[in-house]
Structure formats: structure tokens, C-alpha cells
Amino acid sequence: MGEGIELNLRDVWFEYTPSKPVIKGVSVSVRGERIGIVGQNGSGKTTLLSILMGFQRPKAGEVMINGINPWTEREKIIKTFNPAFEKARLPYAMKVGEFVKIVGRANGDPEGTSALADELGLSKFESQKVGSLSSGQEQLLWIFSALADSSRIPVLDEPFVHLDLHSYVRVSSVLRRRFRSYILTSHIPEDVELLADSIIVLEQGRVIWYGKVKELQADGEVYDVFINDTVPPLKGILGDFGNILVVRTEGETLKRLMDGGKILGYKRSGVRYVYVKANGGNLH
Ligand code: ADP
Numbered sequence: 001m002g003e004g005i006e007l008n009l010r011d012v013w014f015e016y017t018p019s020k021p022v023i024k025g026v027s028v029s030v031r032g033e034r035i036g037i038v039g040q041n042g043s044g045k046t047t048l049l050s051i052l053m054g055f056q057r058p059k060a061g062e063v064m065i066n067g068i069n070p071w072t073e074r075e076k077i078i079k080t081f082n083p084a085f086e087k088a089r090l091p092y093a094m095k096v097g098e099f100v101k102i103v104g105r106a107n108g109d110p111e112g113t114s115a116l117a118d119e120l121g122l123s124k125f126e127s128q129k130v131g132s133l134s135s136g137q138e139q140l141l142w143i144f145s146a147l148a149d150s151s152r153i154p155v156l157d158e159p160f161v162h163l164d165l166h167s168y169v170r171v172s173s174v175l176r177r178r179f180r181s182y183i184l185t186s187h188i189p190e191d192v193e194l195l196a197d198s199i200i201v202l203e204q205g206r207v208i209w210y211g212k213v214k215e216l217q218a219d220g221e222v223y224d225v226f227i228n229d230t231v232p233p234l235k236g237i238l239g240d241f242g243n244i245l246v247v248r249t250e251g252e253t254l255k256r257l258m259d260g261g262k263i264l265g266y267k268r269s270g271v272r273y274v275y276v277k278a279n280g281g282n283l284h
Contacts, residue, residue, distance in 0.1 A: 005181050006031045012061030014047055022047055024205040036196025037185040038271050043202040045185040046157050053083045053155060083155035084146030092131030096122060099130060107149045120144050120170050136162040143171055156184040160191055189271035201274050209274040217268040222248050224272055226264040232257050239276035246272050
């Protein structure tokens with residue numbers, strides 16, 4: 001549910017260690033429903049999310065989210081958002097099934113909560129102790145706790161890191177179908193390109209791009225091209241991401257190469273092209 005998300009940040013700075021800023025003058029105005037924050041490891045995604053949720057106080061600058069100042073109005077933040085960070089504190093001695101029941105009683109909707117647990121695939125290990133779960137199962141459990149309260153906007157930090165394909169499908173489909181609004185972070189471009197309508201790209205504590213996914217993919221002649229171990233006969237390669245090349249070319253050329261088995265596939269480029277532009281095409 002939720003009513004959309006409006007972020008207004010002006011020249012926000014943050015440091016854990018004096019004189020070593022990790023958020024460096026971030027200014028963004030984003031209005032959307034599904035916000036994705038993407039960046040490499042250490043680019044500041046978790047820190048930015050912590051600031052947005054009022055867990056950390058910015059050293060300087062102004063932060064407003066849905067008209068709320070997260071540091072001074074934490075009660076409002078807690079009422080509006082339901083954050084789940086990777087380092088979740090789960091009750092390790094409890095069985096998964098018991099935890100699901102407690103969450104259901106706490107949010108006043110035991111049936112809906114139990115249905116959500118089924119939908120996410122938690123019932124398969126309901127008799128297991130939380131402390132005995134694999135990292136993927138544990139991640140699924142903390143995602144469940146962020147999605148169990150439909151009156152608040154879920155805020156998920158790297159929700160897909162440990163998930164297998166099946167769990168990824170379940171979580172993304174619950175997000176899509178049950179929630180109008182959410183915020184998530186990921187280091188994988190596709191996660192945000194597919195699941196968000198508005199994207200913030202972070203690099204080393206700075207915003208290198210923000211806006212709507214549609215604008216991100218507005219350059220219709222730049223593609224992410226999926227290759228195997230042979231480099232295809234292509235001109236206009238702008239960036240090299242291992243098995244994915246960022247290429248400026250015509251869709252027809254790529255279709256021909258794909259039909260001829262020279263490439264595996266292609267899609268409009270988005271976040272990768274932002275990296276290419278920010279780094280002058282030299283990514284390694
Ligand atoms: P991301 O979520 O994009 O991986 P983080 O926000 O976790 O990035 O980290 C941004 C930077 O801040 C990194 O350089 C990281 O080492 C540093 N950092 C994160 N947490 C702490 C902390 N508690 N103390 C000191 N430095 C930290």
C-alpha cells in the first residue's frame with residue numbers, strides 16, 4: 001500500500017570517522033512509488049537508507065522523506081516505513097512458524113500474515129529454528145517481517161543478495177502485487193531497473209544519476225549486450241562489464257547477431273550506461 005514516496009535531500013554529508021565522509025554532498029529530489037538505490041559495494045547505499053530511516057544523523061544538509069525529517073520525527077518514520085536491513089536481529093532460538101504467528105498477532109492480521117509466509121515459501125521450513133536457517137532462508141524471513149505489515153512502506157536493503165531464483169521470484173512478485181510503494185537497494189542494475197520506477201545511482205558517496213527508469217533508458221540506441229566467451233563482431237562498444245557489453249548500435253544489428261548465434265541477447269542499457277558515462281567508458 002502506501003501513498004507514494006517523496007525524497008528531498010539537499011547537500012547531505014555523513015561520516016562514520018571524522019574527516020572520512022562516506023556520503024558526500026548528496027542532493028536529490030525524487031517523487032515516485034517504487035524507489036531503487038543502486039551502487040557498488042561501499043558506495044553508501046546502506047548509509048543513505050539509514051539516514052532516510054532516522055538511524056543516522058547527517059553531519060550536514062537537509063533530509064526530508066514524505067515531508068518527514070527522519071532524525072527529528074522518528075515516530076512518524078516508524079509509523080510510515082517498515083525498514084529491514086541485512087543485519088537483521090531475528091529471534092534465533094524460536095521456530096520459524098512461531099515467529100510467523102507472533103508477527104501475525106502483532107500486526108492484527110494472523111491469517112493474512114500466514115498467507116504471506118506461504119506465498120514467500122516460509123512454510124517449508126516452519127518447524128526449523130531461526131538460528132539453523134541458511135543465509136538465504138534467513139534473508140527470506142527478514143524480508144517477510146518487512147512485508148508483513150501492509151500499512152507501512154517496506155524499505156529493503158539488498159533484499160536479494162542470498163536468495164535463490166525461486167525466492168527471488170516470490171519476493172519480487174509479492175512486492176509487485178501487494179505494494180504500491182517501497183524502497184530497495186541493490187548492487188545489481190537489473191534489480192532496480194525491473195522493480196523500481198525511480199532510481200538513484202550512487203558511486204563513492206555521490207549521486208551520479210537520479211530520475212525515472214524511463215529517462216534512464218531514453219537513449220534508444222545504447223544496449224546491454226549479453227555475450228558468452230567470444231567477443232562478437234561489434235562496433236561502438238562503450239563499456240565492458242564482463243559478459244555484458246554496453247554498446248551503441250542499432251537494434252537491427254543486434255537482432256541479426258542474435259539470430260546468427262553471435263550474442264546471447266540484449267536489452268536497453270540503463271544503470272550500466274550511467275557508469276560508462278560517469279567513468280568515461282573505462283570501468284576496470
Ligand atoms: P553499501 O551499502 O553501498 O555497500 P555502506 O553504506 O555500507 O555502502 O558503506 C559506505 C562506506 O561507509 C564504506 O566505505 C564502508 O566501509 C563505510 N562504513 C559503513 N559502515 C561503517 C561503520 N559502522 N563504521 C565505519 N565505516 C563504515
